[in-house]
Amino acid sequence: MTTMDSETDSIGLVADDEATRLLAAYEAGSSFLFSAPHGVLLARGVSAIVPKTQCAREELPRRVADFLNSATEFGRRNPMVVGAVPFGESLPAHLVLPDEVVRAAPLNVVVSQPPRNGAPDCxxxxxxxxxxxxxxxxxxxxxxxxxxLSKVVLARSLELTAAEPIDVRGVLRNLALADPASYTFAVDLPRHGEDGTRDSFGAPPPLRRTFLGASPELLVSRRGMRVRSNPMAGSRPRSTDPVEDQRRAAELSTSDKDHREHAAVVDAVVQALRPFCRDLQVPAPSVISTAAMWHLATEITGELRDPATSSLELADALHPTPAVCGTPLQRARDVIAETEPFERGYYAGMVGWCDAAGDGEWVVAIRCADIEDDSMRLYAGAGIVAGSDPADELAETSAKFRTALSAMGLDQAV
Known part of the structure; x- marks a missing residue:
């Protein structure tokens, strides 16, 4: 296996048969994993944590740029930060400089049914x-x-308690292998009640909490001058009956309600990207599938106006989109806070990476779970617009829970 030299941060390329080995090499508490349709990234260790100050989150891109410049001065070549940014501003972003990074070609093994033996008693x-x-x-x-307002994304959660500590690596493996076309991620977080804050380079406090998921939705990526975003809104649960499954996909493709919901998200993404990009390409939406859901998706591409604009700056401008919040944005935030009986935390936030050159990739943190020892909290939301039916929205969240529940080997009605 080719690894990145921890002194220079030069990233080694790994042969495509190494992808599953990187997945197996993930260790909760000391790793960050990001498996995308185009490749797998495993970051090990923590050299430093981006300082958590009380400044507004819109200043995060500048703080990270300053942090990466400092890392460069310490001898790192094109260092990167990896981690998660929460939905709201009650929590700080958790971004770290890893000791080393290894890459591999995409996962090309699909395991449609995760192991059922040894499913935890929860x-x-x-x-x-x-x-x-x-x-x-x-x-x-x-x-x-x-x-x-015109849309609110209303979420619910499941609190699972197991008889023994949850096998984080096993859940992550099942998520990744069940749907390699999704963005599977695992981020180490401070335990509840610990902030993990540190202002200088050196050994970090231990992190024994994991935020993981298999998101279908790319918030934004930047590679050189090219920008890509793939917003999703409007969905149907998959069916095990092939005929019914195709009927649901066809229904979604012609649903006025879902296309209105989707168009609002696409318009918001385009408006946020336009100041940074030229030649934005916005095709008609298509129907795509994950293991659990059909979604309306639009792949938006463009070219940066300014090469100094980083992927994190783009992500910060987009987050949160109406796909996870609503419109108008602040009013939807208020309704969510008034209606949901829990804090979202990092759910509906963003997970990814950004390097000193500005390249990076950020996904919307959905189809996710927050795991700490023997407890796990799952999250799922549905977009509420005119014409929504409460029973249908409940069924949609239940279908979305299946992604993480199946990864645990569980098959429970929720």
């Missing part, structure tokens, strides 16, 4: 209860009717 508590979630959707619909 208690499951939905928050809120399904009936209360439907009532929350109904309350949001009434606010839409009077014109307060």
């Amino acid at each position: 208690s499951v508590r939905p928050v809120p209860a399904p009936a209360e979630y439907e009532r929350g959707v109904s309350r949001v619909l009434r606010r839409l009717e009077v014109g307060e």
Whole structure:
């Protein structure tokens, strides 16, 4: 295996048969994994943590640029940060400079059914209860009717408690191999009650909490002057019956309600990218699939106006999109805070990496779980617009939970 020299940060390329070895080499508490359709990135160790100051999050790109410049002065060649940015501003971003980074070609092994033997004995508590979630959707619909806003993404969560510590590596492996076309990620986080803050280079405090998932949605990537975003909104659960599955895909492709929801997200992404890009290409949406869902997606591409614009600056301008929040943005944030009986934390935030040259890739943190010892919290949301039905939105969140539940070998009605 070719590794990155920890003194120079030169990234080695790994043969395509090494992708599953990188996945197996992941260790919770000391690694960051990012598996994308075009390749796998494994970052090991922590040389430093981006200082967590009280400045507004829109200053994050500048802080990270200054941090990477400092790392360059310490002898690093094109260093990068990896990590997660939360949905809201009640938590700081958690971004670190790894000791080394290894890359591989994409995973090309698909395991449609994760191992069922040894599935953990778990208690499951939905928050809120399904009936209360439907009532929350109904309350949001009434606010839409009077014109307060046009869309709200309302989420619910599942709190799982196992009889023993959860096998983080096993869950990550099952997520990645079930759908290599998704963006599978795992980020070490400070335990609840620990902030992990450190202002200088040196050994970090231990991190024993993991945020992981298999997101279908690319927020933004930057490679040289090329920019790409793939917003998604509008969805249907998959069916095990091939005929019914295709019927659902066809229904989604012609649904006025879903196309209106999708268009609002695409318009917001285009407006956010336009100041940074020229020659934006915005094709008609297409219907794409994951193991659990059909989605409407639009692949937007463009060219940067200024080579100094980093991937993190682009991601910060886009986040959060209406696909995970709503429109208008601040009003939707307020309704989410009033309606959801939990803090989103890093759910619906963004996960990825950015290097000193500005290249990087950030995905929307959905289809995800927050794992700490024997407990795990899952999250799933649905976009509420005029014409939404509370029972349908509940069913959509249940289908989205299947991604993480299947990775644990669980098959529970939620």
